[in-house]
Amino acid sequence: MARVPYVDPEDLPAEYRDLVVSKLQGKPVNVYAAIGNNPEVLAGTRAFLSSLWESTGLPDRERELVILLAAAESDSRYEWHQHVGIGGDAGVTEAEMAAIADGDLGGFEGDEAVLLRYAAAVLDHEVDDALHDAFVGAYDESTAVGVASLANGYRSLAGVLDALDVGLEDGEEFRGWDPRT
Numbered sequence: 001m002a003r004v005p006y007v008d009p010e011d012l013p014a015e016y017r018d019l020v021v022s023k024l025q026g027k028p029v030n031v032y033a034a035i036g037n038n039p040e041v042l043a044g045t046r047a048f049l050s051s052l053w054e055s056t057g058l059p060d061r062e063r064e065l066v067i068l069l070a071a072a073e074s075d076s077r078y079e080w081h082q083h084v085g086i087g088g089d090a091g092v093t094e095a096e097m098a099a100i101a102d103g104d105l106g107g108f109e110g111d112e113a114v115l116l117r118y119a120a121a122v123l124d125h126e127v128d129d130a131l132h133d134a135f136v137g138a139y140d141e142s143t144a145v146g147v148a149s150l151a152n153g154y155r156s157l158a159g160v161l162d163a164l165d166v167g168l169e170d171g172e173e174f175r176g177w178d179p180r181t
Contacts, residue, residue: 003165006033013039019046024086031078031157034166045157052153056146057139058115060090063150065100065112066119068092070151072101073123074158077174078166084175094179101177114138115147122151 009017009028016039022029035042056063064087071079084097099107105116118135121127127148136144160166168174 002034004034004037006030007036019043030166030169034164052150056150057143062115064090064092066150067154068097068100069119070154074155076158076161078161079158081168081175084179098178098180111138119147119151122148
């Protein structure tokens with residue numbers, strides 16, 4: 001059980017009510033309902049996450065690869081569970097998800113291999129000039145900022161979820177680190 005109550009949108013000031021509702025699911029979700037205990041922080045969190053989704057410089061599939069990597073590296077069951085479905089819709093295969101969860105990035109090729117190596121190095125505080133230059137050569141400086149922000153933004157969210165002990169929505173069971181099983 002979460003360490004804070006999940007707020008009902010109707011209990012929030014009108015300008016914050018929609019922020020508890022997932023744009024993808026069209027219903028309140030626990031991550032936002034928990035953060036909704038501080039409506040101003042919820043508004044800022046939603047604005048930040050929205051900017052990461054819309055302005056990172058990555059197509060949906062690549063964005064989801066980075067988010068899944070951040071969820072796995074952070075051991076965030078909630079984020080992983082949510083993004084298995086979103087990632088699948090964006091074209092990430094279950095085998096690719098299982099590889100990311102296992103830390104096996106060797107099956108990715110080309111720009112995606114560079115992207116995942118860069119994102120992993122960001123999360124591990126191990127970006128060096130050579131890797132940064134390789135990433136910028138495959139993408140660009142703007143996307144480097146976007147990917148560093150995306151990876152660390154979802155790591156930060158994982159920390160909030162962990163601190164507040166946010167659980168899956170009622171009736172949902174964890175999809176597992178290997179979605180093929």
